[in-house]
Amino acid sequence: MTTRAVEAWTLEPLVTFVKEAGARLVLVMTSAGQVMAQHGFSRAVDVMSAAALGAAIIASTDEIARQLAQPPFAVLNHQGERHGIFLGAVSTGHGKLVVLVVYDLHVSSLGLVQLFFEQLTADLQAASPKEGVSKQVLAADFERELSESLNTLFGR
C-alpha cells in the first residue's frame, strides 16, 4: 500500500501514523474536503467520495456542537463489525485539517489509533508551513486543482 501527498510536508507524519496505528485507509484533507494526502486508496473515485463524506460529517457535528454552545468535537469514532472509522481535526499553521482513518479491528484498535493520532497531530503541527491558511479555491479553478491533486495522489 502506498502513501501519497499533494502537500509534501504531510507525507512523513502520515507514513509514521499508518505504520504505528496499523491504519488501513487514511485521508488528510481540509475541512472543505480538499485532499492533501492519502494512504491505501486504489481509486480516485473512492478518495473523492470519502473526502466529501468525511467533510460532511465534520460539518454536521460542528453544527451540533455550535447548537449545544460547546467547542467542536475533537474526534469521532464509528465502530463496525470488522472496521472502525475515526475522524479527527487538527489545527495547523496551514489551517484546520481533517483526518479520516479506517482501521481493521483485527489489526488495530481505537486506543492505538487515538494514541498515534496525538502523535500525528503534533507532527503535522510541527511540519506545517507557517505562512498561513491555504488559499481559497475558486470554482473556476476547482476542477483543474482537483484533477491535479488526484494525479499526484495516484502517482500519475
Added chain:
Amino acid sequence: MPDEIKTLSSQLAQDPDSLVFLRLGELLRQKGQFDAAHRVALTGLERHPHLADAHDLYARILADKRDYERAFDEWDMTLRIAPNHIGALKGLAFLYFKVGDVGQAVAHLEAARQHAPDDPGVAQALALAQGGGGPGGVPDAARAAAAAAEELAPAAPAAAPLEEARVFAGLEGAQEGLLLLDAKGQVLGGALKDPQGRDVTDAVAAYLAGVSHEAARTTKLLGLGRWTGVAAEGKLGHIHLTPPAGDAVLLVVRDRSVPMGRLAIIAQRAAAAARRWLELDR
C-alpha cells in the same frame, strides 16, 4: 495430484484446525475446482483469521473467479498481517495492472523485489513494466499484467526451517518447543508442536511477526528502557519470548509443569545459542 487431494482432505477432516487447508485449497485452485477451493479457503480462514497465508490463498481463488474487488481486500488484509508478504505484493501488482495503474503495480513489484530479490517472475514483470516494451517507449501494461498474472501461480513451498541442530545444538526441546524468528515472522530455526503433537510452527510464527517491534515500541513510549523478555502463562502451558539480537525473537514453549522461573533459564540458554548462531550467520 488427486491422491494428494484425497489425503489432504482426509487429514483436514480428522483435524479441522490443521493448516493443511492451505495446500489443499491451492491444489484445488490449480485443478480449476474453484468452488471447492473457495469452500476450503473460507473454512480455513474462519479458523485462522489472522493467518496471512490463508488470506493470500483466498485472494488467489477470488482472483481466479474474477472477483477482483474482494481479492484486493484479501491481499490488502494479508499485507496488514504480514507487510512483506510476497504473494500479496504480487497479487496487488496484478490487480493494479488489471485496472491500468502501472505506477502502483510497479511500486508493489518493487516492494516484492526488495524482499525476494531472486524471484525471477517479479524481475520479469518489472522489466516488462519499466522497460518500455510497448510502442514509443510506453511500458506495455498488457504484457506486464500477463507476466504478473503468471506470478499468481503458487509460490514454492517455504524452505524448511534450518536444521535445528545448527541453532539450538544440544538444547532440550529444539524440535518442538524452541523457535527463532526474524522480525517478519519468518522461521530461522527450531520448531513448535502443540500439546497434541501437531506442528504449529508457521501459525505461531505468523502471529508473532512484528512482536519485537511492538514490544520495543511499548517500552520506548512508556519509558521502560529496553525490553528483555515477555513471559506469558496460558491455561495449558507457558511461553517466554526473548530478543536474542537485533529484531529477532526467540520463543520457548513448555507445558505448565515447567515453572516460569525455570522457563526463563531455558530461554536464556537458548538465547545465547541463538545469538551465537546469528552472529556466525551474519
Added chain:
Amino acid sequence: MTGASRPAGYGPALDLVTRVRGVRGAMLVSGDDGLVVAEQLMEGIKGVAVAALAASLASRLRRAMEAAGLGVSLFWHLQCDQGGLLVVPAPSGVLIVAVAEPDVNVGLVRLELLRAAEAVG
C-alpha cells in the same frame, strides 16, 4: 497515586494492585478497544498509552498462544531493564494492568492482579 480515574466499584480492585511495593500504577483496560476503563497511576505515567499498547500486545500474545495450543492467556509480563508491564486478562475481556519498577515482587503482583481480575469479574 496522583492520577486517578476510578468508576464506582473498581477502586478496591485497583487498590489490591497498587498497594504492592514497586507498583507505579494499575489500570483496567478494555481489551478490545485499548481504552482506559479505570486507572490509578503515579505522576508521569501515560494511561492512554499504557492502555493502547498493553491491549495491542495482549491481543498478539493471545493469538500466538491459542495457535500454539496453550489455551487462553492467564498472565503475562513484559520485562524491561527499567521496569515492566504485568497483565492479567479477566474473562470479561477487561485487562488488569500493572506498571512496575524493575525490582518488584512479580509473584506478588501476579497474585494481586488475579485477585483484582476476580473482583472485576
